[in-house]
Amino acid sequence: MYNLPSPQIEGEILAYIPFGDIVYYFSPYTLVLFIFALTFTALAILSRPEKQVDIAFGGDAYYTKEIPEKQMRFQRFMAISCGLATMAGVTTGDIFNFTLLTAMVGICNIGIVASVKNKHVLDNAYEYGILAMIGTLPLFGAAAIILATTGTLSLWEIFTPAVSVPVIAKALLVIGVIGEGMAPVYVAKAEITRAPGAPYVLMIHVSSLLMFLRVVEIIISM
Amino acid sequence: MTGIIRRISRILQNHNNLVGVYAFVVIAIIIVGLLLQSPLTYDQDQLYPKSIDKNSSLDPYDRGGVPFGQTNVVSQYPENEPYLGYVTAYLTPVSLWISETTRFMGTTIVSHPGGIIDEILYNTRGLDTIIETAILFVAFTMAMFLFTRRREE
Structure with a gap:
């Protein structure tokens, strides 16, 4: 009974997991995204934090930066929860569920950035936090407009040709996901990839990228 | 240029x-x-209908239905919900008594965070409740981490 109306976009349905009205699904497209998120979550669980090496010029001396265990554990927790939210977000079959998981990805990204103890990085985390909070307005606004104009939230219904979604809802959904996924810009600007605790910062990039790919699929299908 | x-x-x-x-x-x-595209048209056939009964003793919170009874609930996929309609209206005996004697029970439920989360969600959307509380937990963890770090300095 669950069939994607336009299989040429992401292929035939492979499996579905029903949670009441929220029916998760795997198609070839979402399965690839899911495996990608799963791999990087496993990497975040298994890997040790990088210790940067500073070399003192004019001698053979070098020293590594110490990463406090508390900060490492917190960053790992945030990276894992970000990975779990991403895994759910790329497979969900409900538009409100998708916006919630995107907001969770945004909050986890703030957490990863905010745990680095460096004034420059924390300034950027603050700016990104404000941006992500503004981003929730178009994100949930889009879900609300879709619910009001179509009467349903299930992607299975919204994807059918009989249901038409207004342009403003699509545009707001895209700009909302852009706002939540803006973290890599701040990461690049503040050079957080060179701050201590590097492997967990990868999760920011992966989650934003996967959320962008998923929202593109949703916008094209509806 | x-x-x-x-x-x-x-x-x-x-x-x-x-x-x-x-x-x-x-x-x-x-x-x-x-x-x-203006005005946006409101679809009359809503999956999650909401009506406000000003005369109810549970005023802003009233979701209809009788406590501990079965209620008619609209659902997208009824085959996924074998116990549909049994958990829409629930109150503990104490809150049932408060709601019958005073008019403050509905406002009390709505004015605390769990009530707002619960109020917009139905039996059919249980996973959303889990994800919303997960977001709250992650945010609390972050606040706790930053607060204790500042105290240690």
Whole structure:
């Protein structure tokens, strides 16, 4: 009974997991995204934090930066929860569920950035936090407009040709996901990839990228 | 022309301006979107209907139905919900008594965070409740981490 109306976009349905009205699904497209998120979550669980090496010029001396265990554990927790939210977000079959998981990805990204103890990085985390909070307005606004104009939230219904979604809802959904996924810009600007605790910062990039790919699929299908 | 591009790139290169630029884009999209398609039509066949009964003792919170009884609930996929309609109206005996004697029970439920989360969600959307509380937990963890770190200094 669950069939994607336009299989040429992401292929035939492979499996579905029903949670009441929220029916998760795997198609070839979402399965690839899911495996990608799963791999990087496993990497975040298994890997040790990088210790940067500073070399003192004019001698053979070098020293590594110490990463406090508390900060490492917190960053790992945030990276894992970000990975779990991403895994759910790329497979969900409900538009409100998708916006919630995107907001969770945004909050986890703030957490990863905010745990680095460096004034420059924390300034950027603050700016990104404000941006992500503004981003929730178009994100949930889009879900609300879709619910009001179509009467349903299930992607299975919204994807059918009989249901038409207004342009403003699509545009707001895209700009909302852009706002939540803006973290890599701040990461690049503040050079957080060179701050201590590097492997967990990868999760920011992966989650934003996967959320962008998923929202593109949703916008094209509806 | 190059002057304009230079001026725009001077604004965009400073990442402290990004919040302002983003807010501006959001406002522009809302205005253009409403100009393109306005008014937006409200679909009468709603999956999650909401009606407010001002005379109910549970006023802002009243979701209809009798406590501990079965209620008619609209659902997208009824085959996924074998116990549909049994958990829409529930109150503990104490809160049932408070709601029958005073008129403050509905406002009390709505005015605490769990009530707001619970109020917009139905039996059919249980996973959303889990994810919303997960978001709250992650935010609390972050606040706790930052607070204890500042105290240790």
